[in-house]
Amino acid sequence: MLAVERAAYLTMDDGPTEDFMEKVEYLNGKGIRAIWFCAGEALERFSEEAKHAIKTGHVIGNRSYDCADFSAISLLDVRGQLERSDRIIEQLYAEADVERPSKAFRYPYVQDETNDEHFAAIERLLEQLGYQQPSFEKIRYAAPNEASMKPGIHVSCTLDTFDLAADGALSGGGDSQASNGNEIIMIHDWISAEPFKALVDKLLAMGLAFRLPKETSLNVQLV
Numbered sequence: 001m002l003a004v005e006r007a008a009y010l011t012m013d014d015g016p017t018e019d020f021m022e023k024v025e026y027l028n029g030k031g032i033r034a035i036w037f038c039a040g041e042a043l044e045r046f047s048e049e050a051k052h053a054i055k056t057g058h059v060i061g062n063r064s065y066d067c068a069d070f071s072a073i074s075l076l077d078v079r080g081q082l083e084r085s086d087r088i089i090e091q092l093y094a095e096a097d098v099e100r101p102s103k104a105f106r107y108p109y110v111q112d113e114t115n116d117e118h119f120a121a122i123e124r125l126l127e128q129l130g131y132q133q134p135s136f137e138k139i140r141y142a143a144p145n146e147a148s149m150k151p152g153i154h155v156s157c158t159l160d161t162f163d164l165a166a167d168g169a170l171s172g173g174g175d176s177q178a179s180n181g182n183e184i185i186m187i188h189d190w191i192s193a194e195p196f197k198a199l200v201d202k203l204l205a206m207g208l209a210f211r212l213p214k215e216t217s218l219n220v221q222l223v
Contacts, residue, residue: 007182008208009136010034011157013106014067015189016046016053022193024053030200032210033057033217035134036189037106037155040065040085047092054096059216060089061104061155062131071113075121082129101216103131107154119152126153134213140181157186161199183208 064081093100
């Protein structure tokens with residue numbers, strides 16, 4: 001029996017890493033574009049690779065400058081992390097000669113944030129800096145846990161392939177919610193290229209059709 005096709009949004013965390021380019025090219029070959037939530041300091045080291053990803057239709061999001069634990073630093077330091085990384089991303093888009101489609105952010109260590117006032121202040125700061133929640137459509141949101149982040153301007157996920165463990169989480173077997181809505185998939189860029197490719201192939205075999213939010217997909221150039 002053929003799997004029912006559902007939409008999925010692929011998001012990548014904690015890059016770029018040494019094999020970033022290999023992963024980008026693998027996704028390009030499959031017709032998949034992702035949102036990469038990158039640390040500014042890593043973007044400085046892999047700037048040419050990041051510009052190539054931008055030119056071929058991928059989206060670079062902000063993961064702070066060095067993946068700092070926002071729950072443990074002041075709001076002033078949070079602003080510094082966001083703005084420093086944001087300037088790097090803006091420069092990359094300018095050098096790639098591609099209009100930055102939107103400003104997206106994924107919170108590092110969100111599970112450690114227990115101070116609701118601090119969290120709310122960061123959300124207000126993100127809004128002031130022009131960050132928005134991408135227009136993900138018909139998303140299946142599971143019960144809150146460490147992989148299903150607190151709601152807000154920052155980008156959440158419905159399936160974290162690291163926290164949920166590959167085989168059980170990706171099989172869809174026995175999960176009555178599996179066919180009810182689209183997925184925001186999170187993969188960490190620090191996994192090596194070959195397991196990454198196998199994971200992408202498994203997701204495709206599940207019948208997931210990958211897309212970008214509509215405001216970002218205008219930059220996609222199939223190569």
